Amino acid sequence: MNIRTFVVIAAVGLPIATLGQWIQCPTPGVPRKTDGTPDLAGLTPRLADGKPDLSGIWRAARQLPCDPEASRFIPCGIGIGGSPQALNFGVDMPSGLPYQPWAAELVKQRTADGLDRRSTCAMFAR
Amino acid sequence: MRVPFKLPHVFAISIGVALPLSAQWLDVKTKHVPLTKEGKPNLTAPAPKLPGGKPNLSGVWNSVKAPCEETFTGKAFGCIDSPDGIPIGFIDVTATSAEEVEKGAKDGLPYQPAAAAFIKQRTSGNDDTVHCLPMSPVRQWPSFHPQKIVQTDEALIILDEYMAQYRQIFLDGRALPKDPFPYFKGYSVGHWDGDTLVVDTVGLKEGLWLDGKGDTVSEEARLTERIRRQNYGNLEVQITVNDPKTYTRPWTVTRHMQIALDTELIPYVCNENEKSSQHMVSK
Numbered sequence: 001m002n003i004r005t006f007v008v009i010a011a012v013g014l015p016i017a018t019l020g021q022w023i024q025c026p027t028p029g030v031p032r033k034t035d036g037t038p039d040l041a042g043l044t045p046r047l048a049d050g051k052p053d054l055s056g057i058w059r060a061a062r063q064l065p066c067d068p069e070a071s072r073f074i075p076c077g078i079g080i081g082g083s084p085q086a087l088n089f090g091v092d093m094p095s096g097l098p099y100q101p102w103a104a105e106l107v108k109q110r111t112a113d114g115l116d117r118r119s120t121c122a123m124f125a126r
Numbered sequence: 127m128r129v130p131f132k133l134p135h136v137f138a139i140s141i142g143v144a145l146p147l148s149a150q151w152l153d154v155k156t157k158h159v160p161l162t163k164e165g166k167p168n169l170t171a172p173a174p175k176l177p178g179g180k181p182n183l184s185g186v187w188n189s190v191k192a193p194c195e196e197t198f199t200g201k202a203f204g205c206i207d208s209p210d211g212i213p214i215g216f217i218d219v220t221a222t223s224a225e226e227v228e229k230g231a232k233d234g235l236p237y238q239p240a241a242a243a244f245i246k247q248r249t250s251g252n253d254d255t256v257h258c259l260p261m262s263p264v265r266q267w268p269s270f271h272p273q274k275i276v277q278t279d280e281a282l283i284i285l286d287e288y289m290a291q292y293r294q295i296f297l298d299g300r301a302l303p304k305d306p307f308p309y310f311k312g313y314s315v316g317h318w319d320g321d322t323l324v325v326d327t328v329g330l331k332e333g334l335w336l337d338g339k340g341d342t343v344s345e346e347a348r349l350t351e352r353i354r355r356q357n358y359g360n361l362e363v364q365i366t367v368n369d370p371k372t373y374t375r376p377w378t379v380t381r382h383m384q385i386a387l388d389t390e391l392i393p394y395v396c397n398e399n400e401k402s403s404q405h406m407v408s409k
Contacts, residue, residue, distance in 0.1 A: 021303040021313050021329065028298070055278075121258070121397050 027056075060085070151390040156185075159387060160358055167387055169359025173321070176277070181321050181355050184277045186389060189213040189268045190382040192224030199228060208270070215268035215381055217338040222380075235341055241372040248340030255335070258397040260291050260310035263327060263349060264336045267363050267381040274391050282316060282323065290393035295325050302328050308345050310334055316353075325351040336367075344371040359385045 031042030045053040060083035066076035090097035099107065110116075160171035174182040191211030194200035199212060214221050218230030237245065255261060261269065271287035282295040295314040306313050306329035316325040327349040333342050347369035354362050361383035368376040 021306040022296075022300065025300055 152388065154388065154390065156387045167359070169357065169385065171358040173355035173357055178279070180318060181323075182277060183275050183282065183323065183353065183355050183361065186272050186274045186386040186391065187361055187383040188272050188386045189216075189270075190384060192227045196224040197227045210270075213268035213270055215337065215379065216265065216270065219264060219337040219339075219341050219379055230339070235377060236374040238372055238374060241342070241344075245340050245342065248342075250338060250340070253335055253338060253340070254310070255338075255396070258289065258400060260289060261286075262330060262334045262336055262343075263293065263311055263314070263351070264343075264365055264367070264379075266291075266293065266311075267365070267383065271394055272386050272389070272391060273383075282325075285391060287391040287394050289396060295323075302326060308332060312349065319352075321354060323351075323353040325349075325353060327351070342372065343367060343369045346371045361385075 029045065031039040033039045047053045062083055062085070064082050064084055064087075084091045088096075158174070160168040162168045176182045188210075191213050194205035194208045194211050197212050199217075200208070212227050214223065214227060217228050218226065220231035220234060221227050221229075222231060250256065266273070266284070266286060266288075269286065269288055273287065274285040276283040276285065278297075280296065280298045282297060284293040284295070286292065291311075293311045293314065295316045297316050300315060302315055303313050308329055308331040310331050312327040312330040314325050314327040316323050318324070328347075330343055330345065330347050330349070332345040336342060347367060350366040350368070352364040352366075354364075356362055363381045363383065364378060365381065366376055366378040367373065
């Protein structure tokens with residue numbers, strides 16, 4: 001994906017993310033360190049039946065560093081850089097994803113065209 | 127003030143009906159359905175309760191629809207695109223019956239003069255749903271598509287098959303936001319009044335479409351919804367719109383929902399391979 005496409009997609013996702021409401025609404029039940037800051041390494045919460053409680057608002061732990069060009073539209077420091085895997089799911093594989101030839105060609109063409117489903121407001125896979 | 131029915135509403139309707147017919151997981155049975163002596167679902171059984179005693183509103187729900195054949199749209203254009211009927215309140219928010227689906231109730235809404243003039247010049251080509259935009263809570267209830275309510279102690283979450291949208295109604299005691307950024311769904315908090323969930327919503331986007339006629343609200347609007355599960359199979363939603371900037375007085379409509387058993391949502395993404403809007407006329 002070229003940087004222009006990324007910037008467009010990122011900008012598309014900006015308004016609600018930065019202007020979302022109840023941003024001052026403290027999350028209840030957060031484990032705290034002795035200095036009062038959230039203890040993200042605290043024990044996983046449990047439901048009444050003992051099952052792990054997965055509820056919460058989550059984001060990819062690994063985020064792209066703030067891009068100087070993208071920051072013309074998205075100020076650095078607000079934490080919506082996106083995940084590298086969202087741009088290339090096989091980014092951490094030495095040889096990329098093990099595509100069949102036809103699929104590799106399709107991806108190559110898509111990359112060249114700068115097409116992304118999000119740029120047309122369609123859904124994307126998990 | 128009533129706006130004449132315009133043919134392009136039919137196009138907006140046809141956008142919304144493709145996927146419910148092919149709902150998935152049809153062989154997965156809904157659990158804990160009360161049964162009659164004959165072994166059929168007993169839809170008039172008492173509404174289920176959560177362990178704490180609050181009514182459980184969870185489930186997949188369908189809006190009550192008028193038989194398509196009895197509507198102007200059906201008689202004029204057939205019912206291939208809407209075999210399950212046309213939701214009462216989707217085309218005209220004041221409608222309460224099949225006869226009123228397109229024309230609405232006789233008296234119409236109590237618009238302020240400036241708002242009435244604004245609505246009059248609206249054309250269905252600008253309908254939010256024609257452009258695959260989210261629907262307001264007022265219009266979401268009488269949707270063509272099923273909606274799934276997921277209820278927890280902290281929130282009521284409504285998942286909408288249309289555009290895979292969601293709406294959150296917070297039950298955790300938080301206050302409504304002050305001066306929120308306007309949004310199609312607004313910002314909602316709820317509390318229980320006996321067995322009725324009372325939901326207050328602010329922060330609606332100015333000009334959003336409450337129905338296919340273009341009825342609307344301003345950013346100052348406040349919605350109050352009283353949601354009550356009448357029995358196992360029926361949900362009643364009373365919606366009051368209080369918006370002095372747009373209306374001369376508050377007004378109320380009631381929407382009815384029916385439980386959908388043995389089925390699930392499948393997201394309908396209206397702008398996927400969308401090729402219709404370029405052919406739509408605006409008047």
